[in-house]
Amino acid sequence: MAIAQARTGDGEPPKVSLLYNPALRSYVYQILTLVLIVWVVWYAWHNATQNLARANMTSGFGFLNSRAGFDIAQSLIAYTSDSTYFRALQVGLLNTLVVAACSIVTATIVGLLVGIGRLSHNWLVARLCTVYVEIFRNIPPLLVIFFWYLGVLALLPTIRTIFQHVKDNPGAIFFISNRGIYMPAPIFGDGFGLVVAAFVAGVLAAIAFTVWANARQRATGNRPPVLMVNLALILLLPFVVFLLMGMPLSFDYPVPGSFNMKGGMVIGPEFLALYLALSLYSASFIAEIVRAGIRGVPGGQTEASYALGLRPGPTTRLVILPQALRIIIPPLTSQYLNIIKNSSLAVAVGYADLVAVGGTILNQSGHSIEIIAIWMAIYLSISLLTSLFMNWFNAKMALVER
Amino acid sequence: MAKKIVTALVGAAVLGMGAQAAQADTLSDVKAKGFVQCGVNGSNLAGFGAQDSAGNWSGLDVDLCKAVAAAIFGDATKVKYTPLSAKDRFPALQSGEIDMLARNTTWSTSRDSQLGFDFRAVTYYDGQGFMVKKELGVKSALELSGASVCVQSGTTTELNLADYFRSNNMDFKPVVFESQDEADAAYNAGRCDAYTTDASGLYSIRLKMANPDDHMVLPEIISKEPLGAAVRQNDSKWLDVVSWSHYALVAAEEFGITQANVEEMKKSANPDIKRFLGEEADSTLGADLGLPKDWAVQIIKAVGNYGESFERNVGQASPLKIDRGLNALWNKGGLQYAPPIR
Numbered sequence: 147m148a149i150a151q152a153r154t155g156d157g158e159p160p161k162v163s164l165l166y167n168p169a170l171r172s173y174v175y176q177i178l179t180l181v182l183i184v185w186v187v188w189y190a191w192h193n194a195t196q197n198l199a200r201a202n203m204t205s206g207f208g209f210l211n212s213r214a215g216f217d218i219a220q221s222l223i224a225y226t227s228d229s230t231y232f233r234a235l236q237v238g239l240l241n242t243l244v245v246a247a248c249s250i251v252t253a254t255i256v257g258l259l260v261g262i263g264r265l266s267h268n269w270l271v272a273r274l275c276t277v278y279v280e281i282f283r284n285i286p287p288l289l290v291i292f293f294w295y296l297g298v299l300a301l302l303p304t305i306r307t308i309f310q311h312v313k314d315n316p317g318a319i320f321f322i323s324n325r326g327i328y329m330p331a332p333i334f335g336d337g338f339g340l341v342v343a344a345f346v347a348g349v350l351a352a353i354a355f356t357v358w359a360n361a362r363q364r365a366t367g368n369r370p371p372v373l374m375v376n377l378a379l380i381l382l383l384p385f386v387v388f389l390l391m392g393m394p395l396s397f398d399y400p401v402p403g404s405f406n407m408k409g410g411m412v413i414g415p416e417f418l419a420l421y422l423a424l425s426l427y428s429a430s431f432i433a434e435i436v437r438a439g440i441r442g443v444p445g446g447q448t449e450a451s452y453a454l455g456l457r458p459g460p461t462t463r464l465v466i467l468p469q470a471l472r473i474i475i476p477p478l479t480s481q482y483l484n485i486i487k488n489s490s491l492a493v494a495v496g497y498a499d500l501v502a503v504g505g506t507i508l509n510q511s512g513h514s515i516e517i518i519a520i521w522m523a524i525y526l527s528i529s530l531l532t533s534l535f536m537n538w539f540n541a542k543m544a545l546v547e548r
Numbered sequence: 549m550a551k552k553i554v555t556a557l558v559g560a561a562v563l564g565m566g567a568q569a570a571q572a573d574t575l576s577d578v579k580a581k582g583f584v585q586c587g588v589n590g591s592n593l594a595g596f597g598a599q600d601s602a603g604n605w606s607g608l609d610v611d612l613c614k615a616v617a618a619a620i621f622g623d624a625t626k627v628k629y630t631p632l633s634a635k636d637r638f639p640a641l642q643s644g645e646i647d648m649l650a651r652n653t654t655w656s657t658s659r660d661s662q663l664g665f666d667f668r669a670v671t672y673y674d675g676q677g678f679m680v681k682k683e684l685g686v687k688s689a690l691e692l693s694g695a696s697v698c699v700q701s702g703t704t705t706e707l708n709l710a711d712y713f714r715s716n717n718m719d720f721k722p723v724v725f726e727s728q729d730e731a732d733a734a735y736n737a738g739r740c741d742a743y744t745t746d747a748s749g750l751y752s753i754r755l756k757m758a759n760p761d762d763h764m765v766l767p768e769i770i771s772k773e774p775l776g777a778a779v780r781q782n783d784s785k786w787l788d789v790v791s792w793s794h795y796a797l798v799a800a801e802e803f804g805i806t807q808a809n810v811e812e813m814k815k816s817a818n819p820d821i822k823r824f825l826g827e828e829a830d831s832t833l834g835a836d837l838g839l840p841k842d843w844a845v846q847i848i849k850a851v852g853n854y855g856e857s858f859e860r861n862v863g864q865a866s867p868l869k870i871d872r873g874l875n876a877l878w879n880k881g882g883l884q885y886a887p888p889i890r
């Protein structure tokens with residue numbers, strides 16, 4: 147109506163009813179959505195506090211300062227049953243981060259190898275990689291964890307067998323048992339800090355040298371001996387400092403105790419089961435992502451690379467993979483997030499991750515809402531940080547048109 | 549996974565419980581829906597809460613669920629069971645998913661106050677113990693310094709364990725599981741040297757082992773574990789019904805009333821017994837509890853008296869063969885005592 151009238155008018159800008167103004171409508175919709183969300187959140191919060199009050203349950207985070215009272219099997223920081231709930235949560239968070247980080251690294255490496263392997267011209271390699279992907283991709287991760295924990299790790303030699311083994315081989319320092327992998331623990335003496343500093347300096351110098359070498363190769367066509375120089379910087383430099391400081395490193399060896407090995411370092415079967423399962427499970431997805439990424443690079447690129455005289459190895463490394471990365475990174479990010487979230491399956495085998503520890507606190511203290519809020523906040527933060535990093539990496543890798 | 553969902557749901561449930569009647573009245577709710585929702589053991593704990601292959605539940609804790617249903621409906625089958633792990637049981641009760649919790653749950657101050665529950669009837673007086681493989685040659689819990697100990701999370705057990713080793717200056721390596729089945733498997737595979745939980749639980753778990761005779765329960769009892777039924781607090785009518793159902797079982801044993809003779813006993817001349825069985829002319833005992841007049845008769849018909857239930861589930865008539873011990877009647881040297889029913 148309004149439009150028809152406007153058309154017949156004498157040259158004025160057409161008067162559109164506000165009702166049909168797209169900009170205004172979009173504002174109204176957004177404001178309505180916002181109001182709705184705020185109302186839902188407020189209602190939930192109001193309801194929760196009322197229900198808690200009715201159940202005579204206190205709320206708030208003050209309880210985190212009370213004594214925990216329970217022990218935790220795996221802890222990277224000092225913790226006893228006298229520590230607070232807050233400390234227990236820190237232990238759990240750290241355990242989550244460790245298992246997630248280790249699994250992400252391993253899953254990426256294995257996934258990359260298997261993904262490339264599936265495209266191999268070698269019949270056996272390609273088939274083996276396909277079998278790997280199809281097996282691990284199609285079994286729920288929880289079952290994979292149980293498989294490792296009960297099917298593999300539990301069947302390793304018992305601690306009694308290990309004790310016997312030590313008696314027969316007094317020199318042994320490394321043991322694999324169904325209570326974990328025992329190995330010597332390093333003890334860092336005075337001056338070891340300098341060795342670490344030398345290593346860091348070496349790595350930085352190696353990076354600088356590589357950048358310089360690349361520039362020089364572009365300018366002159368000659369490639370300086372990057373590998374040798376970098377090896378010297380990264381390995382030799384700290385080693386020399388290590389010798390100069392009088393070798394400030396000794397080891398604490400595991401020896402049989404009354405029930406367990408005493409001393410040394412142990413990687414428990416709970417961690418191993420979770421780590422292996424998460425890594426190998428996610429690697430099968432990452433392999434498919436890598437394969438898709440490589441397939442997504444037009445075949446002409448390979449042909450062009452060959453035509454320029456590059457051999458298959460460098461072609462994959464220098465031409466195909468950098469282009470494939472653009473396709474790979476976004477879905478790879480989702481896989482990383484999946485690993486982080488799946489690490490909460492830890493409860494199944496008694497690995498003390500954030501969910502396991504939080505659950506115990508929830509149960510012992512009764513503060514369910516607070517604990518659930520903490521869980522959500524932490525997982526959300528870890529996941530957001532991971533995606534932020536991956537987005538930055540993705541932007542860096544994006545194809546820059548010249 | 550399912551367990552975690554349950555836990556997560558509690559938050560949602562507490563958030564979304566909506567505007568309920570100000571005063572909780574579980575008894576009316578139960579009558580309206582026609583059954584009692586009872587939280588029981590999630591991993592079969594033979595003798596306390598276990599399901600056979602046909603899906604029938606039995607056990608000392610389960611008998612209390614049945615007794616409550618019998619008291620209200622005159623029909624012990626009007627129970628729906630919710631199997632729960634140690635960790636999930638409290639959120640399930642808090643959120644109203646279950647009406648009562650009968651799952652070898654220890655009555656403690658913080659559960660009574662902070663967690664928002666009420667306890668009254670103690671169905672089994674227990675204490676925490678340790679089980680080891682005989683081949684270890686361990687004879688006392690005090691020899692366990694340095695040992696790996698399997699324990700279930702979310703229990704008083706894991707708290708007592710930490711305190712016991714600490715106060716005796718011993719160290720230990722906890723191996724903590726959420727479900728009892730996994731703890732069993734780990735102990736069996738030699739992941740831990742000792743298994744700790746309520747002594748009653750140890751007897752039950754020992755029987756699950758491939759070769760029960762290879763394992764022994766150590767003599768030390770390191771804690772008090774009064775196991776009883778829990779309900780949400782501020783609902784005394786419902787607490788009354790649950791508690792008095794247990795007391796009826798105990799009183800029946802004291803009076804010598806059994807599943808077999810309850811009909812006969814109705815004709816007893818003893819005024820206490822007549823009142824108890826609802827045979828007194830204008831007794832309002834049942835009505836005052838919100839129950840039918842013959843509530844006690846229905847309970848005894850359904851599960852027998854406390855002694856019968858004990859022997860059938862955990863005592864000499866069961867594979868567990870646990871002695872009455874602390875759970876004998878008060879006048880036989882035990883702690884089971886029913887307040888006067890009048």
Ligand SMILES: N[C@@H](CCC(=O)N[C@@H](CS)C(=O)NCC(=O)O)C(=O)O
Pocket residue numbers: 588589590591592593632633634651652653654700702703704705727728745746748749750773775
């Ligand atoms: N009485 C203790 C321990 C109760 C408990 O959960 N015991 C374990 C070991 S006997 C159990 O019943 N597990 C069986 C199940 O998970 O269903 C408590 O209330 O915290």
